[in-house]
Amino acid sequence: MKPHLLRIEAFGPYAEPVEISFDALSQEGLFLIHGSTGAGKTYLLDALCFALYGEVSGDRSVKALKSDHAEPSAVPRVSLDFSSGGARYRVERSPAHCAPKSRGEGTTEKAPQAVLFRLIGAEWVPIASRTTEVTREVQGLVGLDAAQFRQVILLPQGKFAEVLRARADEREALLKTLFDTVIYERAASWLEERAKVARIHVAEQNRDLEVLRHQAAHEWSPYAPEPMEAPNDQEGLDRLVEQIAAVVAGTQSNLKQAVAALESAQTAKAAVEKLADRWDRRRAALTRLTELEAKQEAVADFRQRLSRAERAEALRPSVDAEQAARAALATLEAGIRAELLSAIRARDAALALPVSLVLLDLLALPSLEDLGRARADLAARRAEVTALASQAVEANQARIRAASAAALARAADVRLSQNSSARESLQQSRQAAIKAFSKACSARDQLDGLQRAAQDSRDRARAVAAVAPALKQEADSTTAKARADGRLKQAQAALHDLRHRQIAGMAARLAGSLEAEVPCPVCGSPHHPAPAQPSHDAVSDEAITAAEGELTAATTAAEQAAVALEKAQGERKAVLEKAGAAARDPMAAETAARQACEALATGQALAETVASLEQEIARHERDLEALQASIQSASTELAMQTRAAADETRRANTLTTAIARELGEGVEPQQALTTFEPLEEALDALADRCQASASAVTRLEQASGRLARDLAGSEFADGQSVMAALKPESVRQHWADRIKAFETEVIELKGLLASADLADLPQERPDTTAALVAVHAADAARTSAVERNSEARGAQVEIVRLTSEHRNGAGNLAALREQAQLFSAVADRCSGKAAPFISLQRWVLSAYLADICRYANQRLELMTSGRYQLRLTDEGGRGGRQAGLGLRVLDAYTGEEREVNSLSGGETFQASLALALGVADTVEAHSGGVHLEALFIDEGFGTLDPDNLQLAMDELDRLRAGGRMVGIISHVGALRERIRYGIEVLSSDQGSRVQVGTNTLA
Known part of the structure; x- marks a missing residue:
């Protein structure tokens, strides 16, 4: 973690x-x-710690951080920009404080607030907004919590030695956060878990063996002469195997005897049952014969009816012929009546008939004869x-020809109307094309001006x-x-101070060159009773030379900065002059440039249409000529088709x-012919019926004569x-089958x-019941x-x-015990429960x-002139505490x-x-640690004498040379x-x- 910018307000x-x-x-280091x-020096470190963790570095309370000097309505805030893992973050916090009520008098308690941002591109994006979150x-980004931060990065007043004097467990917690050793903690936990699992497996195996012994005892209990406990070992199970084998042999002998008794009972x-079956069959035969x-009388009646039916069967052809002839005549007469009705309906429906019909x-x-004359008259009328x-x-x-001519006339009229409308539309299109052509020619003529305007607008934008950017470059310059300039002034002041101090110590410098009995170059006396002594801050010529070199470098840097500023100012003036009034409104300049480009694009697009518009106008003129010819042709066609x-x-008509006049109003010839066809068919059918009726009467007379003779x-x-x-053949056959079956069964x-x-x-x-009971008992x-x-x-x-599973399980138990003991020993050693703890x-x-x-000793030896070294000690391991992580100091003076x-x-x-x-x-030396x-x-520096302070500062200088930023209060x-x-x-x-x-005293 590297801090960049701290902001404090009302804090x-x-x-x-x-x-x-x-x-x-950090440039100074x-x-x-x-x-x-x-x-308020320490408050700066408090603000840094509070921004990150919501806690302060000392013993102050976070509830009293608002400044007493601030206005009551002021909100205390702390903001810190810092980087971690290659990304930049900003954390903002506001502690709990009292603020005036928005209405009325008094104050209200404001809860603490916190927001964490991440810089993405040029925008600060919030990634957390609750204090705990x-x-x-922040702890994840920095890699330390607040307490660890105060022990490693920020060493508060009065607690500087906490890292040195921390207990072993506190020091362990700190080291865990600094170094990724969780894999070793997990390994120890894994070993403890495996040891626990191994011990569980041993216990489970013991329980499984005990269950096997109890199950064997349970299987044996029905055959045991008296209640018994479960066997305690493998030998007891082996004895049960022998005992159950003897029980199985006894039950096998009893089973053979029972099977023999059942077979004897089944034979009897x-x-x-065989004798009873013969008796039952005789009883059933006597009953059926009775x-x-x-049924003898009923069978005799069947014989008589069957004989009469067979005699009547010989007369069946004559009877069937007479009935068929009579039925045919009746059917024909019914058909004649139907044909007469059809003929009447056909005559009533016919149109334009002759009078005879x-x-x-x-x-x-x-x-x-009548039917023939009517048929001939109807043919003549047809x-x-x-x-x-x-x-x-x-x-x-x-x-049809008149309708077709009328349709062609209407089509010609429609075509004439359409062509007239098309001519009007085409004339309008031609006028529009002429206007567009004029506009495109005008746009073509204005292209040069539009191009210059667009280029000027783009340059201005x-x-x-x-x-x-020019203003920013000027500000940066x-x-x-x-x-x-500040550096130049500082170099000038430093050189002036050094020269002033050198001049002030010039007497001591000259005194250093005096020799006894040699005249003084100032006063000329060979005696030097009280020569001036050099002060502790005497300035050497080398220091003057270095200061002069610094002044030269500062002068060069100031001149280069002045040149850069002059260049930035010139660039700024140039862009402002080129931008003109548009510089006050960049959006308007951008809009004007875009509109000028759009106007140029529109003009170019119009200019490109000149040739196509010329072609379009010519095409419209050709189409108008063609339409005029089509209109003339349609007019001629309309007149001709109307006359036709x-x-x-x-x-x-x-x-x-x-x-x-011939058929009557509303009667169509084809319609009349259509009505003739049913009547003609009816007359022909009546003629056929006359001939069939005579034949049917003759056949009936012949069949009746034959039946009378038979x-x-x-x-x-x-x-x-x-x-x-x-009777039907099936009935007669049924009667014959029943008679035959009766005689056969008797x-x-x-x-x-x-x-x-x-x-x-x-x-x-x-009696079969007793034998059945005996069989059931034997079965x-x-x-x-x-x-x-x-x-x-089954029990065996x-x-x-x-017994076999118990024998195998007993063998596995020894291996499980050995594995459990091994895992337990390794786990206890890795978890610190066994020596060396x-x-x-x-x-x-x-x-x-x-x-x-x-x-640390590399620095401590330098700061203590080789006297002290820190030593790691493994003392401990008593009272349930682990050993290790102890610190002692080796005093070289005493050994x-x-x-x-x-x-x-x-x-x-x-x-x-x-x-x-x-x-x-x-x-920093180990990968995966916190940077x-x-x-x-x-x-803390006030406890050091000048020599040790010098040694400590030398060490901090070496730290600064290594790129570390060190701040000291x-x-x-x-x-x-x-x-x-x-x-x-x-x-x-x-x-x-x-x-x-x-620093003013530096």
Whole structure:
């Protein structure tokens, strides 16, 4: 973390805004913060710490940070710009304070506020806005919390030695934040977890073995002669295996006996059931035979009905022929009635019939002669109407030709109207093209002026855009010149001061060249009773030469800055002169340039259309000529088609009048012909029916004669009695099958009763229940034996399995115990629970602390002239505390190590400063550490004598040479002489203010 800019307002003793640029201070590397007691020097470090963490560096309360010198309505604020990880951030904070109420009297409590920004491009983007969130983000960016920040970067007044005197656990917490050692902490945690898991596995394996023994005991319990405890070891399980094997052998023998008893009972049951089955079959045959004998009369009736039906079957052809002839005649007569009705409907629907057909009687079937005359009259009428139909077709064709001519006339009229409209539209387009052509020619003539105007507008806009950079360059050059002039004045003052001091010490310088009995070059006396003595700040010629060189360099820099300023001023005047009045409104200049470019683009686009518009005008003129010709052609076509339509209409009307005179109004010849067709078909059908009716009567007379002859020699009186006796073939076959089945079943039953299988049977049916009960009892005994044998064998399999698993598990338990002991020992060692009671992480941190001591001792030996060294100690490990990370000091004068608390005040300051610098060196030397670019020290130098102060300052100078920025708060006057640049805090009754620059006493 590197601070850049600190802003303070209404904070502590600072009522007015204060701004401190650390970038300017870092150029010197080492700067001093000095001022009178109580002026507010420490408040500057408080503001720095408060901006980052919302806490102050000393013992002050964050609730009393608002300046008493500020207005009641003023808001205390602190802002710090800093960089971290290659990015730049700004944190702004306002502490809790009281402010006047917006209404009424009194005050209200304002909560603390905080915002963290990140610079992205040229814009500050907020990334956190809650106080806790801002603090968390800052800790991540800096890599330290507030307490650690005060121990490593900002060393507050009175707490400078906390790093040196911190307890081991406090020092461990600090080192954890400075160095990434979490992997070692995780490794120790992982080992503890693995040890815990290994111990759990051992316990689980013990439990699993115990469960196996209890399960084996449970399986054996149904067969145990008395209750027993579970076996304690593998031998007890092996004895259970032997015992269950004996139980299984006994149940197997019992099962064989039960199976033999069941087989014997089943054999006896089969014999009884076979005898009972023979008895049942004889009983069923006798019962069925009795039933058949009771159906003898019904079977005899079936035989009689079947014989009469077979005799009637011989007369079936004659009866069927007579009925068919009678049915055919009835059907024909029904058809004749239907044909007569159809003929009447067809005659009523027909148009323009001859008189003979109108007078024909169709209520009864006419004779063939009447039907022939009517058919001939209708044919003659058809010929007459057909001739009229031809005339009607000719009239229709005339109407079609008239309609076609009328349609062509209308089309010609529409085309004439469209062409006239098109001509008007084309004339308008031609006029528009002529106007556009004139406008395009005008734009072509103005192109040169538009191009010059656009170029002037663009040049003016570029000049306006260059005004701001030119002004900034002039301001930067002015600032650089002021800085160079300040440096020149400072060099001149320094050279003047050195020369003045050299002149003041000239007597001592001449006294140094005096020799005894040699005349003095000033007074000429050979005696020198009281020669002048050189002062402690005597100025050498080398210092004068160096100051003169600095003055020369400052003069050159001032001249170069003046030239740069003059150049920047000239550039600024040039761009302002070129921009003119537009410099006051850059947006207007940009708009004017854009509009001029758009006008030029529009003019160029219009000028490019001149040729195309000329072609368009010529095309319009050609199209107008073509339209005029089309209009003349349409007018001629309209007149011709109108005349043709009138002629065809007159011819069609003449023919239509002649047809109406012959057929009557509204009757079309083709319509009349269409109505003739149904009547013609009806007359032809009636003629056919007359001939068919005569044939049907003849066939009926012949069939009736044949039937009368067949009935004369039979038992039937007429055809109706024959029909009553006739039965379908399926019925007759059914009767024959039933008669045959009855006779066959009676014969079979009698043969069965006479067989030897049904002879010698007892009167009563044999009892099968007792045999069935005996079989059930034997089967139940056998099932019980099977279950007992199966259960015993299952128990045997389970006990053998459990015994085998127990044997394997007992072997695994030893390996698990060994692994658990190994993991526990390593975990205890890495977590610091076993000798030497240093955790793995603390051991690594000890290595880092050893590096810190090595770097610190390099400085401490210089600052103490080789007397003291810091030593790392591993003492501890008692009372539950871990060893390591202890510090002691080696005194070279005595050769003994002692506690750091035994050092004097000045020695403690030297050791603390060396340790703080060693921390920073070690952090920067190891990758992944926090990059520390600043160090602030509040007091402590007053405890050093001049020689040790000189040694400490020499060390800080070396630190500055390494690129570190070091800020020191001190009242020691020698530091003001040594440190030439810094911050002076000036106090007054209106509050404090700061002045950054060269120290006045330097």
